[in-house]
Amino acid sequence: MSETYFKFPQCCCVCMKPFHTNQLITESKSIGATYVTSQIYVPVCNECKAKHFDSNSSQQLIIALVLGLLGGLIGLFIGMDSKDFGWFGGIIAGGFVGAMIAAFFITIMNKNLPVRIIIDWQSNISMKFDNREYQKSFDEMNKHNRAFY
Ligand SMILES: [Zn+2]
Numbered sequence: 440m441s442e443t444y445f446k447f448p449q450c451c452c453v454c455m456k457p458f459h460t461n462q463l464i465t466e467s468k469s470i471g472a473t474y475v476t477s478q479i480y481v482p483v484c485n486e487c488k489a490k491h492f493d494s495n496s497s498q499q500l501i502i503a504l505v506l507g508l509l510g511g512l513i514g515l516f517i518g519m520d521s522k523d524f525g526w527f528g529g530i531i532a533g534g535f536v537g538a539m540i541a542a543f544f545i546t547i548m549n550k551n552l553p554v555r556i557i558i559d560w561q562s563n564i565s566m567k568f569d570n571r572e573y574q575k576s577f578d579e580m581n582k583h584n585r586a587f588y
Pocket residue numbers: 451452453454455456483484485486487488
Protein backbone atom coordinates (compact mmCIF):
# COMPACT_ATOMS: atom_id res chain seq x y z
CA MET A 440 0.00 0.00 0.00
CA SER A 441 1.29 3.43 -0.79
CA GLU A 442 1.32 6.67 1.13
CA THR A 443 0.03 9.56 -0.85
CA TYR A 444 0.17 13.19 0.03
CA PHE A 445 -2.12 14.70 -2.51
CA LYS A 446 -4.24 17.71 -1.71
CA PHE A 447 -7.62 17.88 -3.37
CA PRO A 448 -9.52 21.03 -4.32
CA GLN A 449 -12.54 21.03 -2.00
CA CYS A 450 -15.25 20.30 -4.53
CA CYS A 451 -16.52 17.33 -6.52
CA CYS A 452 -13.70 16.15 -8.78
CA VAL A 453 -16.16 15.27 -11.55
CA CYS A 454 -18.52 18.26 -11.76
CA MET A 455 -16.87 20.79 -9.37
CA LYS A 456 -20.05 21.31 -7.35
CA PRO A 457 -19.85 21.08 -3.54
CA PHE A 458 -18.81 17.55 -2.55
CA HIS A 459 -20.62 15.30 -0.08
CA THR A 460 -18.40 12.31 0.33
CA ASN A 461 -15.09 10.68 -0.52
CA GLN A 462 -14.88 7.92 -3.06
CA LEU A 463 -12.14 5.31 -2.87
CA ILE A 464 -10.49 4.59 -6.19
CA THR A 465 -7.94 1.85 -6.76
CA GLU A 466 -5.26 1.18 -9.32
CA SER A 467 -2.84 -1.71 -9.57
CA LYS A 468 0.17 -2.22 -11.73
CA SER A 469 2.94 -4.78 -11.87
CA ILE A 470 6.36 -3.17 -12.13
CA GLY A 471 9.10 -5.73 -12.58
CA ALA A 472 8.67 -8.26 -9.82
CA THR A 473 6.53 -6.06 -7.58
CA TYR A 474 2.82 -5.45 -7.73
CA VAL A 475 1.95 -1.87 -6.84
CA THR A 476 -1.53 -1.07 -5.55
CA SER A 477 -2.62 2.46 -4.86
CA GLN A 478 -5.86 3.51 -3.19
CA ILE A 479 -6.84 7.16 -2.99
CA TYR A 480 -9.96 8.90 -1.73
CA VAL A 481 -11.30 11.61 -4.01
CA PRO A 482 -14.05 14.13 -3.17
CA VAL A 483 -17.30 13.58 -5.08
CA CYS A 484 -20.87 14.82 -4.81
CA ASN A 485 -23.74 12.36 -4.28
CA GLU A 486 -24.97 12.69 -7.86
CA CYS A 487 -21.60 11.87 -9.42
CA LYS A 488 -21.00 9.08 -6.92
CA ALA A 489 -24.27 7.43 -7.94
CA LYS A 490 -23.75 8.09 -11.62
CA HIS A 491 -20.11 7.10 -12.07
CA PHE A 492 -18.97 5.02 -9.12
CA ASP A 493 -21.84 3.11 -7.49
CA SER A 494 -23.39 1.89 -10.72
CA ASN A 495 -19.94 0.98 -11.96
CA SER A 496 -19.12 -1.26 -9.01
CA SER A 497 -22.48 -3.07 -9.00
CA GLN A 498 -22.19 -3.60 -12.76
CA GLN A 499 -18.72 -5.02 -12.23
CA LEU A 500 -19.96 -7.42 -9.57
CA ILE A 501 -22.73 -8.66 -11.88
CA ILE A 502 -20.32 -9.08 -14.81
CA ALA A 503 -17.87 -11.02 -12.63
CA LEU A 504 -20.64 -13.28 -11.27
CA VAL A 505 -22.30 -13.94 -14.63
CA LEU A 506 -19.06 -14.67 -16.48
CA GLY A 507 -17.71 -16.81 -13.63
CA LEU A 508 -20.93 -18.86 -13.48
CA LEU A 509 -21.17 -19.11 -17.26
CA GLY A 510 -17.56 -20.26 -17.48
CA GLY A 511 -18.17 -22.80 -14.72
CA LEU A 512 -21.27 -24.15 -16.51
CA ILE A 513 -19.53 -24.45 -19.88
CA GLY A 514 -16.59 -26.08 -18.12
CA LEU A 515 -18.97 -28.54 -16.43
CA PHE A 516 -20.39 -29.70 -19.78
CA ILE A 517 -17.00 -29.89 -21.47
CA GLY A 518 -15.52 -31.66 -18.44
CA MET A 519 -18.30 -34.28 -18.33
CA ASP A 520 -17.39 -35.39 -21.85
CA SER A 521 -13.68 -35.50 -21.15
CA LYS A 522 -12.21 -38.53 -19.40
CA ASP A 523 -9.02 -36.91 -18.12
CA PHE A 524 -10.63 -33.63 -17.11
CA GLY A 525 -13.77 -34.63 -15.21
CA TRP A 526 -16.74 -32.41 -14.36
CA PHE A 527 -15.08 -30.91 -11.31
CA GLY A 528 -11.91 -29.95 -13.20
CA GLY A 529 -14.19 -28.52 -15.89
CA ILE A 530 -15.96 -26.24 -13.39
CA ILE A 531 -12.65 -25.00 -11.98
CA ALA A 532 -11.09 -24.38 -15.40
CA GLY A 533 -14.27 -22.81 -16.82
CA GLY A 534 -14.77 -20.61 -13.76
CA PHE A 535 -11.17 -19.49 -14.00
CA VAL A 536 -11.48 -18.56 -17.68
CA GLY A 537 -14.76 -16.73 -16.88
CA ALA A 538 -13.09 -14.80 -14.07
CA MET A 539 -10.19 -13.83 -16.36
CA ILE A 540 -12.60 -12.48 -18.97
CA ALA A 541 -14.50 -10.61 -16.22
CA ALA A 542 -11.24 -9.06 -14.95
CA PHE A 543 -10.48 -7.92 -18.49
CA PHE A 544 -13.87 -6.19 -18.81
CA ILE A 545 -13.54 -4.59 -15.39
CA THR A 546 -10.14 -3.14 -16.35
CA ILE A 547 -11.73 -1.57 -19.43
CA MET A 548 -14.63 -0.20 -17.34
CA ASN A 549 -12.22 1.40 -14.86
CA LYS A 550 -10.52 3.18 -17.74
CA ASN A 551 -13.83 4.93 -18.32
CA LEU A 552 -14.01 6.44 -14.84
CA PRO A 553 -13.87 10.26 -14.79
CA VAL A 554 -10.94 10.06 -12.37
CA ARG A 555 -8.06 7.62 -12.44
CA ILE A 556 -4.82 6.93 -10.62
CA ILE A 557 -1.82 6.73 -12.92
CA ILE A 558 1.15 4.64 -11.80
CA ASP A 559 4.20 5.02 -14.02
CA TRP A 560 7.07 2.56 -14.42
CA GLN A 561 9.03 4.25 -11.60
CA SER A 562 6.09 3.80 -9.23
CA ASN A 563 5.30 7.51 -9.31
CA ILE A 564 1.63 8.10 -8.66
CA SER A 565 -0.35 10.85 -10.31
CA MET A 566 -4.02 11.63 -10.83
CA LYS A 567 -5.91 12.07 -14.06
CA PHE A 568 -9.25 13.91 -14.04
CA ASP A 569 -11.56 14.19 -17.02
CA ASN A 570 -12.63 17.58 -15.69
CA ARG A 571 -9.85 19.82 -17.00
CA GLU A 572 -10.65 22.68 -14.69
CA TYR A 573 -10.36 20.35 -11.69
CA GLN A 574 -7.15 18.91 -13.08
CA LYS A 575 -5.71 22.40 -13.35
CA SER A 576 -6.50 23.30 -9.72
CA PHE A 577 -5.29 19.89 -8.58
CA ASP A 578 -1.98 20.28 -10.41
CA GLU A 579 -1.59 23.76 -8.98
CA MET A 580 -2.17 22.51 -5.41
CA ASN A 581 0.15 19.55 -5.79
CA LYS A 582 3.02 20.92 -7.82
CA HIS A 583 5.39 20.52 -4.88
CA ASN A 584 3.88 17.23 -3.80
CA ARG A 585 4.90 13.97 -5.28
CA ALA A 586 3.66 10.63 -4.15
CA PHE A 587 5.91 7.64 -4.32
CA TYR A 588 5.14 4.06 -3.69
ZN1 LIG B 1 -20.25 15.92 -8.92
